[in-house]
Amino acid sequence: MASTANKEYILDVRGEECPIPEMKAAKELQKIDSGKLIVFTDHEPAIDVTLPSLCKSLGLKYEVVKDGEYVKFVIYKEKGSVKVEELEGVSETERIYLRPIDIREKLANPALLMSFVPQVKAVDSVAPGSYILHMKWFINWETPLFVTFNPLPRGDIVYYTAYQKLPLTRISFGWRFVSNRTGNELVIDITEWYKGPFSGQARKSIKKHMEKAGEVLPRVLQA
Helix, strand or coil, X not given: CEECCCCEEEEECCCCCCCHHHHHHHHHHHHCXXXXXXXXXXXXXXXXXXXXXXXXXXXXXXXXXXXXXEXXXXXXXXXXXXXXXXXXXXXXXXXXXXXXXXXXXXXXXHHHHHHCCCCEXXXXXXXXXXXXXEEEECEEEEXXXXXXXXXXXXXXXXXXXXXXXXXXXXXXXXXXXXEEEECCEEEEEEEEEEECCCHHHHHHHHHHHHXXXXXXXXXXXHC
């Protein structure tokens, strides 16, 4: 990554596919106190889904500038600007309390979803931070899933982000784990979100998933 005098930082990920663009962008944003990160990319899912999701999760403004056959995805970061943002679409959150233990390794493996989301039947790893979810929701289908970590002063924000193109639209969904150490306990807010058609049915499913997460995740994560 190169820096200029006016605090512009350049990240060239042309030719890279998800989850590499958002993983590298998240890593570079951790190094920047304030300034502008310009990400050169030509990967459509990164432009449309994963980089915007990363920015929204961190409360950062961004703009997309078309430049020939690639895009300049410009991320603006002000000092102290990283925060947990509200998620778009349908969402539900469940809070659990654990002993102050290190759960990062367990959260890094989205097979965790199978413990509280019955629609997830299997999870295959295809690259670091990149997975395929095998799901059954009305029909059997597969969708890519990306895992990203963003540090907080006393914990992490971990995102599982998935998307699927349909003939006339696109759906996106995922899970967010916000961990925070407070005294002698680890507090985790688990949020599942969905954006797309069939939101009424999705809302009912998400509510059941979060109830199940509250029951099983304390045991699973502390095992």
